[in-house]
Structures are given as C-alpha cells and as structure tokens.
Amino acid sequence: MRYLYSIIILLLVSHSLTAQQKKRNKSANTLAAQKKSESFLDKQFWLGFKAGANISDPKVINSFQIFEATNYNKEPKAYDSYNLFGSQAAIEITFYVKGFSISTQPTYSRVNFSYKSNSAWLDPNNANNQVSLNYEHQHQLEYFEWPLFVKYDLTRTKLRPFVQVGAYYGRLINANTKLSITGEDFASGGVNQLKDEILLVGSKDVFAENVWGISAGTGLHYHLGNVRLVLDVNYRIGMSLINNTSNRYQNDRLSGVGESLDDLKLNNIIVSTGVVFPMRYLATSLKALDKR
Numbered sequence: 166m167r168y169l170y171s172i173i174i175l176l177l178v179s180h181s182l183t184a185q186q187k188k189r190n191k192s193a194n195t196l197a198a199q200k201k202s203e204s205f206l207d208k209q210f211w212l213g214f215k216a217g218a219n220i221s222d223p224k225v226i227n228s229f230q231i232f233e234a235t236n237y238n239k240e241p242k243a244y245d246s247y248n249l250f251g252s253q254a255a256i257e258i259t260f261y262v263k264g265f266s267i268s269t270q271p272t273y274s275r276v277n278f279s280y281k282s283n284s285a286w287l288d289p290n291n292a293n294n295q296v297s298l299n300y301e302h303q304h305q306l307e308y309f310e311w312p313l314f315v316k317y318d319l320t321r322t323k324l325r326p327f328v329q330v331g332a333y334y335g336r337l338i339n340a341n342t343k344l345s346i347t348g349e350d351f352a353s354g355g356v357n358q359l360k361d362e363i364l365l366v367g368s369k370d371v372f373a374e375n376v377w378g379i380s381a382g383t384g385l386h387y388h389l390g391n392v393r394l395v396l397d398v399n400y401r402i403g404m405s406l407i408n409n410t411s412n413r414y415q416n417d418r419l420s421g422v423g424e425s426l427d428d429l430k431l432n433n434i435i436v437s438t439g440v441v442f443p444m445r446y447l448a449t450s451l452k453a454l455d456k457r
Contacts, residue, residue: 211259213441215270215395219433220247221278226406226428229413231420242282242427247434249277249303257395257441259316266316266327274310274335276433279303284423298348302424305343306372306407308335312380325386333401335376342368344424366418371409371426378403382435393441403430 223244255272285297314331346361384397408426419425 207263208445209261210444211257211261211393211441212444213257213393213395213439214255215257215397215437215439216254217252217435217437219251219253219274219276219435220249221251221276222246222432222434223278223280224403224430224432226430228427229425231414231423231425240283242280244280245278249279251276251305251433253435253437255312255437255439257439259441264318264321266314266318268314268316268329268331270312270314272308272310272312273338274308275305276308276431277303277305278431282423295351296348298346300423301345301347303343304368305341307338307340308376309338310335314380318386323388325388326383327386327397328381328383329397329399330379330381332379333377337369337372337374337376340367340369340372342366342419342424344419344422346422364418364422366416368416368419370412371416371419373405373407373409376403376405376407376431378405391443394438395441396438397436399433399435399437401433401435403432405430407431 223246225242225244228241251274253272253274255270257268257270259266259268280302282300282302283298284300285295287295310333312331312333314329316327316329319326319328342365344364344366346364348360378401380399380401382397382399384395387394387396407429410428413425414420416424
C-alpha cells in the first residue's frame with residue numbers, strides 16, 4: 166500500500182509540473198505571437214489615390230518689357246496672388262515604419278496665374294490725343310510631378326495628425342496663354358472703347374521644361390475599417406524659374422501684342438484629399454492599423 170501511495174504522489178507531481186510547463190509554453194508562445202504581430206504592424210505599405218485644388222503666387226525675379234515708354238514712367242506688371250484655382254490628381258505610394266513614412270506621389274498638376282499690364286500712346290503737343298490699352302494675361306501650365314515626402318504621425322490613434330517635408334521635380338506637359346486687350350481711344354475727339362477678341366495661344370515654348378522646389382505641410386489620417394482617409398495641406402516654394410529665358414521673345418503671336426514673360430518663380434498652396442489601402446494584408450484577427 167505504501168508503494169501505491171508513492172506512485173500516486175509521483176503521478177500527481179508529474180502532472181502538475183507538466184501542466185505548469187504547458188502553461189509557461191503557452192504564455193511564451195502568446196507573447197512571441199503578440200511581439201510578432203506588433204512588429205508586423207510597425208511596418209506597412211500604403212497605396213491609394215488623391216485629388217484636390219491649388220492656388221498660386223507668382224514671384225518676380227527680373228522684369229522685362231517689349232515696349233518701353235520714352236515720355237512717361239511705365240507701370241510694372243501687376244500680378245494677382247492666389248486668385249485662380251488649379252487642380253491636381255496623384256497616386257500615393259507610402260512606406261510606414263513606427264510613426265515615420267516615406268511617400269512618393271506621382272502627380273498630374275494644372276496651375277494658373279495671371280497679371281495685368283498697360284501701354285499708352287501720348288501726343289506731347291495735345292494731352293487729349295492719346296490711346297491707352299490694358300492687357301490681362303492668364304497662364305495655364307500642366308506638369309507631371311514627382312514629389313517625395315518624409316512624414317511623421319503625431320499620434321497613434323484612429324485620427325492621426327501628421328507633419329511632412331519634402332521636395333518635388335516637375336516636367337512641363339503643356340502651357341496656354343489667354344490674353345484679353347481693352348482700352349480707350351481719345352484721339353478722335355471723343356472716347357471710343359476698344360476691345361479685341363480674346364487671344365488663346367499655345368505657349369509651351371516660352372516656359373521652362375523642368376522645375377523643382379521644396380514643400381512642407383500638415384494633414385490628417387483617419388482609419389476607416391482597414392483603409393485610411395487622407396487630408397493634407399502643403400505650401401510649396403518654387404526654387405527654379407518657370408519661364409524659358411532663352412525663348413522669352415520667340416513666340417511671335419505673344420511678342421506681336423507686347424507679351425514678354427518676366428523671370429518668375431511660382432509658389433503654391435495645395436489641398437488634397439483621398440483614400441489609401443494597405444498592401445500588407447494581415448490575418449483575420451488583425452487589422453492594417455495598430456491598436457495601441
């Protein structure tokens with residue numbers, strides 16, 4: 166009987182040790198799986214589409230004129246800032262690692278800017294004998310751009326504000342100039358209103374083929390299910406001239422009506438919204454955003 170009790174005690178101790186070992190192994194496996202899951206969630210590829218609007222602010226570096234006044238001070242061109250809306254559409258490709266992201270966003274962009282100028286012909290012997298002309302120039306430029314951003318998420322919540330900095334390179338696809346001319350003719354003894362038909366000219370030859378600049382901005386990511394909704398605002402500073410200095414006077418139709426581009430750089434405010442999808446598909450027990 167004493168041997169039987171000993172065997173029973175040994176079996177109970179052995180079972181208890183085995184159960185404890187299984188529990189430790191299960192806890193270790195659970196912890197390893199959790200760490201593996203968290204490590205997986207720390208990295209993610211995102212792919213999606215964005216679109217939005219932009220407004221531009223032209224900056225004059227050097228001013229040029231075709232007609233120079235000899236008997237009065239000709240006023241410089243009057244540029245309009247942030248008055249014409251453009252648009253853009255982009256594909257976003259982003260790699261995320263622990264709050265930081267590297268993002269490239271190939272973009273088709275259309276930007277617009279305008280300015281006004283004037284000319285006058287005066288009779289030095291008769292102040293009433295004069296003709297004044299007012300020119301309104303509108304330029305529309307189309308680019309294919311390659312921006313590159315570094316982003317940082319300020320929080321790890323469902324709604325995530327972020328900041329970003331980067332640079333962009335753009336290649337000109339097309340350009341058009343719309344020119345309207347109005348004026349007043351006092352030479353006939355009365356006042357005659359002058360108005361020419363609007364002139365629309367392809368002007369790609371007077372603009373630079375390549376441009377580049379720097380950019381900074383902020384935005385929000387919102388996790389909706391297994392995707393992200395994105396809203397961002399960027400301010401871009403053009404670092405290169407947008408005009409072709411070699412072809413300033415080469416467009417006969419524009420030069421013939423007194424049009425000559427100044428040396429210009431272009432700054433922009435860009436607002437975009439879109440949706441991006443995770444590229445690393447996770448198990449059904451996980452989502453493409455972390456839960457921490």
